Amino acid sequence: MKNVWLHRYVVLWAFCTLFLVVAGGLVTSHDAGLSVPDWPLSYGKLMPTMEGNIFYEHGHRMVATTVGLLTIFMAVWLWRAEDRRWMQNLGWIALLAVTAQGVLGGLTVIFLLPRPVSIGHACLAQLFFSTTVAISVFSSPSWKRGSIMVDDDGAPPLHWLAIGAPLCVFIQLALGAAARHQAIGILPHVAGAVVATGMVLWFTVRVLMRHADYDSLRRSALALVSVTFLQVFLGIAAYMSRLATAEAPQPMPVMVGFTVAHVAVGALTMAASVVLSIQVFRNVRRPMPAMQTARIAIPF
Amino acid sequence: MKKIYICLGIVSILTFSGCGKKEPESAAKEEATAPATAPATIDDANAATVTGKVAFSGDKPTMRNIDMSANPACARAHSGAPPKSEEVVVNDNGTLKNVFVWVKSGLPERQWPVPSTPVELTQKGCMYGPHVIGVMANQNIKIVNNDPTNHNIHPLPKINQEWNESQPPKGEDKLKRFAREEVMIPVKCNVHPWMRSYIGVVNHPFFAVTGDDGTFTIKGLPPGTYTLEAWHEKYAPQDVQVTVGAKESKTVDFPFKAS
Numbered sequence A: 001m002k003n004v005w006l007h008r009y010v011v012l013w014a015f016c017t018l019f020l021v022v023a024g025g026l027v028t029s030h031d032a033g034l035s036v037p038d039w040p041l042s043y044g045k046l047m048p049t050m051e052g053n054i055f056y057e058h059g060h061r062m063v064a065t066t067v068g069l070l071t072i073f074m075a076v077w078l079w080r081a082e083d084r085r086w087m088q089n090l091g092w093i094a095l096l097a098v099t100a101q102g103v104l105g106g107l108t109v110i111f112l113l114p115r116p117v118s119i120g121h122a123c124l125a126q127l128f129f130s131t132t133v134a135i136s137v138f139s140s141p142s143w144k145r146g147s148i149m150v151d152d153d154g155a156p157p158l159h160w161l162a163i164g165a166p167l168c169v170f171i172q173l174a175l176g177a178a179a180r181h182q183a184i185g186i187l188p189h190v191a192g193a194v195v196a197t198g199m200v201l202w203f204t205v206r207v208l209m210r211h212a213d214y215d216s217l218r219r220s221a222l223a224l225v226s227v228t229f230l231q232v233f234l235g236i237a238a239y240m241s242r243l244a245t246a247e248a249p250q251p252m253p254v255m256v257g258f259t260v261a262h263v264a265v266g267a268l269t270m271a272a273s274v275v276l277s278i279q280v281f282r283n284v285r286r287p288m289p290a291m292q293t294a295r296i297a298i299p300f
Numbered sequence B: 001m002k003k004i005y006i007c008l009g010i011v012s013i014l015t016f017s018g019c020g021k022k023e024p025e026s027a028a029k030e031e032a033t034a035p036a037t038a039p040a041t042i043d044d045a046n047a048a049t050v051t052g053k054v055a056f057s058g059d060k061p062t063m064r065n066i067d068m069s070a071n072p073a074c075a076r077a078h079s080g081a082p083p084k085s086e087e088v089v090v091n092d093n094g095t096l097k098n099v100f101v102w103v104k105s106g107l108p109e110r111q112w113p114v115p116s117t118p119v120e121l122t123q124k125g126c127m128y129g130p131h132v133i134g135v136m137a138n139q140n141i142k143i144v145n146n147d148p149t150n151h152n153i154h155p156l157p158k159i160n161q162e163w164n165e166s167q168p169p170k171g172e173d174k175l176k177r178f179a180r181e182e183v184m185i186p187v188k189c190n191v192h193p194w195m196r197s198y199i200g201v202v203n204h205p206f207f208a209v210t211g212d213d214g215t216f217t218i219k220g221l222p223p224g225t226y227t228l229e230a231w232h233e234k235y236a237p238q239d240v241q242v243t244v245g246a247k248e249s250k251t252v253d254f255p256f257k258a259s
């Protein structure tokens, strides 16, 4: 019971992080990254005039600082209140990630948005959000009720899909970030969408066909498949809105809306694939070679 | 958190600046050791002149309105009519404004004197004025902020060193220059993403920018055969060959077409 508040806090932290991803997407879509040339201060102050694009860039820094503080508190809370050692470690990893993310953000400003740094900042943001969602799952009351252990002897092993799907989604995110920051064209990302969506479908359909009776598996699979479809639709909309506004003298609201939504739902897609994988690793027994009878340790 | 950011920031900046900043230093050295060619003076007595106009044919594209509502201080400066994008400005006499015309090749290898007066680039009503300027390499550009709002000035050169600096409302003027020839360097303000201007940096004084009458004049040319280029931000650049003798004046027109 004592950890109910910890869980609620972690969920709040994850929501704040999603909001931070939206705030970051707004920076990129408005081309506001360099509207504040200095860092860590903004125009030499803690609080510059929030006009024009400074609102997005400095606003993003403020939300990031808040999430940073929330992360410190979360790590310390886990360390004090969590019995599971690996959970404590996960808290520290999250703190390390948010710090690295902040430094990447500052570096990209100081070095005038070098592509590798901006792309790294975009990718790490996605991974960090998935970490916040994973910690939310691990700290939830339903997690503490224990696992259900179902069998799955399909081929390929479900656990392979549970690794392959988030991996494909992550590669897809990275290709999207590279395209968004103009390091590569859009084609690899569109081709990647076919692969990533295919993997997600394979993974979720397999779970839904065989394990739909189990709430945690069914819900996670439904969430992943729906969010992925939404993401594909938003990707097409983002692409079309870029084309439609290419001649405009400034970033247009339709383009900003669809591209930012695509970045944010991209974060949700990544997180949903991680959650389903976690549920599979926790609740589905790994198929054992016929002769082997010893119990194997299940992670988590 | 802020402290951690600051510490990590400083450490990484120190580490990164080691590799990041090397390039300009060695570039500066390279320039210093380059063999000095004899400084050239413009021989007014024999100098030739090339004049002409940049004509525009076809449908005049309609430029879009700029929406400055994101920054009321900017919008107020245009309370009459919303400003329009300056991507293509066709003059009333059917000529094209903001075309940078310069001698691309054919000049003798000389060091031309760099004017000591700076060229002004002003930020007013959250627009750059003029939209296109030309300077000689190492000539100063005076950047002025007449607006009651913060601007950042961010040139995007490919050959010269990129930089990004802020200028507060009515802040001190900035003197800036570019060391190498580069046609053109786009300049933008990320606070006001519609702001865009272009700077042409040339090793000699033989360049001009077309204005409201679409004409240009390049004076003081030594006799010779030159390639003139007309550059426009939207349309493909055009080259023309011209031969001028001593004291000769020639007319060259560039025909641009709507795409």
Ligand code: HEM
Pocket: A020, A021, A022, A023, A024, A025, A026, A027, A028, A029, A031, A032, A033, A034, A039, A060, A061, A064, A065, A067, A068, A098, A099, A101, A102, A103, A104, A105, A106, A108, A109, A113, A118, A121, A122, A125, A126, A128, A177, A180, A181, A263
């Ligand atoms: C600490 C947590 C942070 C997170 C999770 C985060 C997240 C993000 C995200 C998701 C984007 C959008 C990337 C894209 O759309 O491709 C972004 C962009 C950006 N962030 Fe952050 N950010 C953080 C901290 C910071 C900090 C401290 C700064 C400091 C200056 C910063 C500066 C920027 C800049 C300049 C961009 C625009 C990059 C570009 O347009 O190339 N970020 N951030």
Ligand code: HEM
Pocket: A029, A122, A123, A169, A172, A173, A176, A177, A178, A179, A180, A181, A186, A189, A190, A193, A196, A197, A228, A231, A232, A233, A234, A235, A236, A237, A238, A239, A242, A259, A262, A263, A266, A267, A269
């Ligand atoms: C599973 C499918 C997909 C995922 C997970 C995904 C993910 C992403 C992410 C995360 C980004 C932004 C990366 C960053 O933070 O900088 C992005 C960018 C982009 N994606 Fe996707 N995407 C998917 C499918 C698609 C599809 C089908 C299209 C259709 C053409 C598309 C078009 C785009 C475009 C145009 C951008 C760049 C947006 C911009 O110009 O600002 N995506 N994608």
